[in-house]
Amino acid sequence: xxxxxxxxxxxxxxxxxxxxxxxxxxxxxxxxxxxxxxxxxxxxxxxxxxxxxxxxxxxxxxxxxxxxxxxxxxxxxxxxxxxxxxxxxxxxxxxxxxxxxxxxxxxxxxxxxxxxxxxxxxxxxxxxxxxxxxxxxxxxxxxxxxxxxxxxxxxxxxxxxxxxxxxxxxxxxxxxxxxxxxxxxxxxxxxxxxxxxxxxxxxxxxxxxxxxxxxxxxxxxxxxxxxxxxxxxxxxxxxxxxxxxxxxxxxxxxxxxxxxxxxxxxxxxxxxxxxxxxxxxxxxxxxxxxxxxxxxxxxxxxxxxxxxxxxxxxxxxxxxxx
Amino acid sequence: xxxxxxxxxxxxxxxxxxxxxxxxxxxxxxxxxxxxxxxxxxxxxxxxxxxxxxxxxxxxxxxxxxxxxxxxxxxxxxxxxxxxxxxxxxxxxxxxxxxxxxxxxxxxxxxxxxxxxxxxxxxxxxxxxxxxxxxxxxxxxxxxxxxxxxxxxxxxxxxxxxxxxxxxxxxxxxxxxxxxxxxxxxxxxxxxxxxxxxxxxxxxxxxxxxxxxxxxxxxxxxxxxxxxxxxxxxxxxxxxxxxxxxxxxxxxxxxxxxxxxxxxxxxxxxxxxxxxxxxxxxxxxxxxxxxxxxxxxxxxxxxxxxxxxxxxxxxxxxxxxxxxxxxxxxxxxxxxxxxxxxxxxxxxxxxxxxxxxxxxxxxxxxxxxxxxxxxxxxxxxxxxxxxxxxxxxxxxxxxxxxxxxxxxxxxxxxxxxxxxxxxxxxxxxxxxxxxxxxxxxxxxxxxxxxxxxxxxxxxxx
Numbered sequence: 001x002x003x004x005x006x007x008x009x010x011x012x013x014x015x016x017x018x019x020x021x022x023x024x025x026x027x028x029x030x031x032x033x034x035x036x037x038x039x040x041x042x043x044x045x046x047x048x049x050x051x052x053x054x055x056x057x058x059x060x061x062x063x064x065x066x067x068x069x070x071x072x073x074x075x076x077x078x079x080x081x082x083x084x085x086x087x088x089x090x091x092x093x094x095x096x097x098x099x100x101x102x103x104x105x106x107x108x109x110x111x112x113x114x115x116x117x118x119x120x121x122x123x124x125x126x127x128x129x130x131x132x133x134x135x136x137x138x139x140x141x142x143x144x145x146x147x148x149x150x151x152x153x154x155x156x157x158x159x160x161x162x163x164x165x166x167x168x169x170x171x172x173x174x175x176x177x178x179x180x181x182x183x184x185x186x187x188x189x190x191x192x193x194x195x196x197x198x199x200x201x202x203x204x205x206x207x208x209x210x211x212x213x214x215x216x217x218x219x220x221x222x223x224x225x226x227x228x229x230x231x232x233x234x235x236x237x238x239x240x241x242x243x244x245x246x247x248x249x250x251x252x253x254x255x256x257x258x259x260x261x262x263x264x265x266x267x268x269x270x271x272x273x274x275x276x277x278x279x280x281x282x283x284x285x286x287x288x289x290x291x292x293x294x295x296x297x298x299x300x301x302x303x304x305x306x307x308x309x310x311x312x313x314x315x316x317x318x319x320x321x322x
Numbered sequence: 323x324x325x326x327x328x329x330x331x332x333x334x335x336x337x338x339x340x341x342x343x344x345x346x347x348x349x350x351x352x353x354x355x356x357x358x359x360x361x362x363x364x365x366x367x368x369x370x371x372x373x374x375x376x377x378x379x380x381x382x383x384x385x386x387x388x389x390x391x392x393x394x395x396x397x398x399x400x401x402x403x404x405x406x407x408x409x410x411x412x413x414x415x416x417x418x419x420x421x422x423x424x425x426x427x428x429x430x431x432x433x434x435x436x437x438x439x440x441x442x443x444x445x446x447x448x449x450x451x452x453x454x455x456x457x458x459x460x461x462x463x464x465x466x467x468x469x470x471x472x473x474x475x476x477x478x479x480x481x482x483x484x485x486x487x488x489x490x491x492x493x494x495x496x497x498x499x500x501x502x503x504x505x506x507x508x509x510x511x512x513x514x515x516x517x518x519x520x521x522x523x524x525x526x527x528x529x530x531x532x533x534x535x536x537x538x539x540x541x542x543x544x545x546x547x548x549x550x551x552x553x554x555x556x557x558x559x560x561x562x563x564x565x566x567x568x569x570x571x572x573x574x575x576x577x578x579x580x581x582x583x584x585x586x587x588x589x590x591x592x593x594x595x596x597x598x599x600x601x602x603x604x605x606x607x608x609x610x611x612x613x614x615x616x617x618x619x620x621x622x623x624x625x626x627x628x629x630x631x632x633x634x635x636x637x638x639x640x641x642x643x644x645x646x647x648x649x650x651x652x653x654x655x656x657x658x659x660x661x662x663x664x665x666x667x668x669x670x671x672x673x674x675x676x677x678x679x680x681x682x683x684x685x686x687x688x689x690x691x692x693x694x695x696x697x698x699x700x701x702x703x704x705x706x707x708x709x710x711x712x713x714x715x716x717x718x719x720x721x722x723x724x725x726x727x728x729x730x731x732x733x734x735x736x737x738x739x740x741x742x743x744x745x746x747x748x749x750x751x752x753x754x755x756x757x758x759x760x761x762x763x764x765x766x767x768x769x770x771x772x773x774x775x776x777x778x779x780x781x782x783x
Contacts, residue, residue, distance in 0.1 A: 004652055005634045005635075005636065006634045007632070007637060007648070007652075008635050008666075008671050009410075009637070009649070010671075010674070011648070011733075012641070012644060012645050012722055013643060013644045013735060014637060014639055014648065014666060014671075014672060015722070016674075016725070016728075016731065017727055019684075021677075021729050023729065024682070117678065118678060118680055119679050119680045119730075207684070259680050259681045259682040259683070260680055261681075264686050264687070313714065314692050314693045314694075314713070314717040315692055315717055316716075317563050317564055317565055317568065317717055318556075318562070318568075319571060319572055320559030320568070321572065322474070322572050322573050
């Protein structure tokens with residue numbers, strides 16, 4: 001008697017579109033690379049060192065977590081490479097090595113795995129880690145620290161600090177074109193506005209990030225900044241300045257769009273984005289740090305589950321009228 | 323059966339194949355297995371016993387309202403008892419060893435369906451063991467209380483149950499005369515007052531409209547899940563979501579083009595329906611093939627005739643890739659609702675697993691009935707069935723798109739279905755005052771039913 005073959009059995013559906021989590025993070029990583037390379041172009045080997053240290057340390061810590069939790073090989077998705085690179089790009093080229101390590105450790109241990117890893121963390125790990133560094137070592141993280149080592153062809157002060165210190169007139173001295181192509185003082189690549197925007201458009205088209213959230217963020221930021229500017233043009237810079245300086249676009253494309261801590265429903269995404277954009281301008285204008293974007297992101301992360309309660313009602317089964 | 327997203331630029335666009343190939347008639351199998359079930363109705367004890375000889379078309383069992391299950395070949399009954407149904411549940415079934423010479427029961431057909439009277443049609447239907455569902459009075463003495471209700475709309479669906487199938491399309495494209503005849507009979511049976519609606523795929527509309535005269539034809543989308551049957555019926559009924567039994571309660575009768583056409587042929591020939599068209603696709607086939615075979619044909623017979631070799635790890639599905647049931651027994655039969663037979667090679671089998679959700683929201687945005695799939699699935703995963711149910715899980719039409727698009731390859735629709743079944747089970751047990759109801763509030767996703775008791779009818783040959 002010939003035994004019948006053992007068949008594979010499961011409940012339907014039996015088909016899949018071939019997408020995967022690693023595909024999502026790999027594309028995000030690949031499209032972030034041009035901006036990172038742009039950062040290295042401006043900040044040279046120092047920038048490259050910061051980026052590689054951040055990515056390397058993050059991967060190492062992720063490996064430690066995977067080992068200690070008896071998880072399968074840790075790089076099954078590419079999220080850690082992306083997050084390591086994002087952290088590195090927020091830091092400046094001359095960040096002390098130990099600070100990068102502390103940042104990576106906070107990001108992996110506290111930001112990501114303390115809450116259960118990918119899919120479970122309530123705050124964007126990169127934002128959380130950068131905020132911890134910013135609050136703990138504000139002096140070390142100030143972009144001005146790196147400037148002694150560079151001879152720059154553009155204003156050697158970061159635009160937001162210039163505006164906060166010297167008013168809207170100082171802000172007007174920055175050419176918008178310079179800001180757009182990343183000719184401004186900042187982290188290693190997080191100010192490469194044009195490349196980041198391009199990456200954002202491609203990612204949104206490929207549906208590797210939601211499109212409503214970043215768009216709503218930029219609109220919220222632009223409108224709020226516009227209102228401030230209209231109220232007192234001498235004190236508050238133009239909305240374009242807000243849009244192109246600092247990490248606004250970086251946050252729009254890579255921080256507020258993180259699936260795990262941003263909403264999934266259409267109106268929730270719009271509200272989340274607009275509120276986050278508005279909060280960014282408010283924190284930039286009134287907060288203690290020149291660029292309050294990171295705190296705006298963290299604050300909105302907290303309320304994300306609440307906002308996501310705004311969702312469409314399911315189409316319940318009805319008995320048709322006779 | 324998976325399509326790679328090209329950088330994801332294209333959203334999943336799922337349409338039915340336009341296979342207008344010829345129908346391939348399969349030779350009769352040496353044995354058939356017939357489930358003794360009639361959808362939605364209880365069945366009385368079988369009217370035959372093991373060892374008895376039956377003719378093709380002979381009733382094997384009947385419902386109180388005189389709907390019968392018929393022998394599809396003539397021969398000797400070799401088994402009677404529990405078998406695996408197409409969805410894996412145990413059901414009563416019967417096995418017939420086919421004889422060399424096929425004998426049929428005596429036929430009482432109607433030559434011209436268009437001119438037949440209502441009495442003539444109902445008598446023939448009842449004689450065939452297909453109690454007329456249209457006019458309750460004629461069968462009032464045999465029906466169960468509250469079982470039949472008047473029908474004001476008959477919807478005949480000419481689009482496929484799932485993408486990839488080509489059964490209804492074949493009837494619309496190649497077997498129109500049967501369908502036209504049958505629609506004439508349906509009109510007489512409903513007393514001319516009911517609205518008859520034929521839903522056809524948009525691309526076949528012009529071709530079909532020429533022949534059907536004054537029948538109301540409505541073109542429907544060829545995109546999945548827009549052409550999901552429940553959504554089509556809901557649209558006709560003027561609501562946003564319904565089930566086919568619920569539509570029936572409201573007086574809307576739903577049948578496939580195949581059912582309609584075969585009913586017409588049965589009336590004309592005076593013999594019950596014994597055949598079925600099945601779309602076979604997958605391993606070893608370059609394109610889908612439509613085969614015609616007798617009801618009850620075991621899968622292995624179809625595979626043998628088409629020279630498809632199934633090896634360990636392959637998945638054999640009765641139905642389509644979206645809603646069909648995977649089989650563990652190649653002896654499982656083709657039944658009335660089997661529109662497809664898919665053989666997925668082991669390499670193409672999708673491996674869903676309990677991976678963590680990354681909250682990307684693709685499932686939620688693609689859900690045609692707007693369920694918060696990711697939330698419902700997470701509740702179900704952690705045994706919070708009441709919460710999952712409260713979010714509207716029971717609106718699910720089981721189209722399968724959530725699982726299809728999930729990048730984490732989570733079994734999303736499976737979680738949703740699990741939550742619904744578990745919660746409804748709990749409610750029933752609560753109503754019955756079951757002491758162990760606490761236990762069913764905290765189930766685990768691994769809480770699978772024990773192995774079925776029905777023996778395999780394939781193993782010992």
